Amino acid sequence: MLGEFQSRHGEEFGARMINAADARRICPGLVEDGLRAALWSPHELSVDPRQAIRAIPMYLREGLGVTTVFGALANRVEEGRVELSDGRVIECEVAVVCSGEDFQTLFPREFEDSGLTRCKLQMMRTPAQPGGWRLGPHVAAGLTLLHYKAFEASSTLAALRERMERERPEYLRWGIHVLASQNEAGEVAIGDTHEYGMAVEPFCREDLDQLVLRYLGTFLHLPEPRVAERWMGVYAKSTMGATEYVRSPKPGVWIVNGVGGMGMTLSFGLAQEVWDGVDRGSWEPGA
Ligand SMILES: Cc1cc2nc3c(=O)[nH]c(=O)nc-3n(C[C@H](O)[C@H](O)[C@H](O)COP(=O)(O)OP(=O)(O)OC[C@H]3O[C@@H](n4cnc5c(N)ncnc54)[C@H](O)[C@@H]3O)c2cc1C
Known part of the structure; x- marks a missing residue:
């Protein structure tokens, strides 16, 4: 073989x-x-997840000016706004929801059909x-x-x-x-x-x-x-052999999930593809 x-x-x-x-x-x-x-x-390369999980927020802040919010859950995601569990509201043009294995809390109906x-x-x-x-x-x-x-x-x-x-x-x-x-x-x-x-x-x-x-x-x-x-x-x-689940359940809201056992490796490419799709307003695998 x-x-x-x-x-x-x-x-x-x-x-x-x-x-x-x-x-x-x-x-x-x-x-x-x-x-x-x-x-x-x-x-073949590997990253140590324990190091990476700590280093990534710093890299994003210093390299790209990204703010990471710790210690609060997203309770509700609507067009243009994300409500946090500590009462804050984040206003946004686009919300991308990557909630991993907790796929029932925010969009339960979408996930019923997600496979x-x-x-x-x-x-x-x-x-x-x-x-x-x-x-x-x-x-x-x-x-x-x-x-x-x-x-x-x-x-x-x-x-x-x-x-x-x-x-x-x-x-x-x-x-x-x-x-x-x-x-x-x-x-x-x-x-x-x-x-x-x-x-x-x-x-x-x-x-x-x-x-x-x-x-x-x-x-x-x-x-x-x-x-x-x-x-x-x-x-x-x-469960249907897809390598990712990407849907837009509402205007300005995208769900990206289901990357399975290769998510640490492939997510960087997928993130770029999805973001390009967000710009276009549509997304197709590999487009
Ligand atoms: C043991 C193990 C080994 C693995 N090994 C590899 C490997 O060798 N190579 C590889 O490529 N992949 C590997 N993977 C797969 C990889 O870890 C996953 O594909 C990847 O982590 C999925 O990324 P994600 O962002 O979709 O979900 P996650 O990494 O699960 O992140 C989702 C995050 O969202 C948070 N969240 C959920 N709901 C809310 C909410 N309402 N508000 C705020 N935050 C919320 C969660 O707390 C979590 O931190 C492995 C996975 C496991 C479990």
Whole structure:
């Protein structure tokens, strides 16, 4: 599958196939047993969400003169005005509502027809790896090929799915695919599970975390494998295969939501597209 992806899209993405020895040179934690080759991309980048969430308001203020209001909810959004829970009213030409998984509070009727649902994910993080050990690139394995649409056109996808259904049905049942990435502090984030549905349980299931860790152990050895932190997150996702939900329910009001599991990556492009659409007064995907 990787070879096929490489020959179709390798040039476009600057990715290339490397043999097992090179893969272990770039990523020393890879388990040797069973490793035949890897698809390597020099372009993958990650931001640390804990840093980014703090830095973005500052960047927006200093770079673009944006004011961020903390500690107040938007209670009502009408043409030309947004009413806040602390009594303030913000007057505006355009309001863009990006309320994430809370999609029922402000525009409940629109969301009834939106086809959006919730997705709960469980994640883990190790302590800093000892002695400055570095993972190298972000690492994923076979289950990830079933998760992302980029691999959908592969002629061997069905065979891989059939094999995983036979060998690891519980992984498919709980939407598990396993990614590992390391931050500057040396900690390795490991995830994740995907449970879909409107009612989200607040509890993290240890059996699902164990499935993630067991699969990780088949392809990656970490010098410090203990888990220091566990958490869950929720995002809004389309049940109809759409990569975003963009509607204008009233003049001057836009809802942008449903960016799913790639929202941190794709939102910057989507924001530009939507804003261009707001200027035109209409929006079409990719227009
Ligand atoms: C565990 C996990 C891992 C992920 N990993 C990745 C990844 O590796 N790469 C990637 O690209 N994406 C990833 N995502 C997806 C990404 O985080 C989401 O797609 C993205 O955060 C969605 O952005 P959003 O602005 O639509 O919603 P959110 O990020 O949920 O933001 C919505 C905000 O609106 C606020 N809000 C809601 N209602 C109101 C109101 N009435 N008034 C005021 N504020 C309100 C909420 O408090 C929230 O802060 C991950 C998500 C999770 C949960």
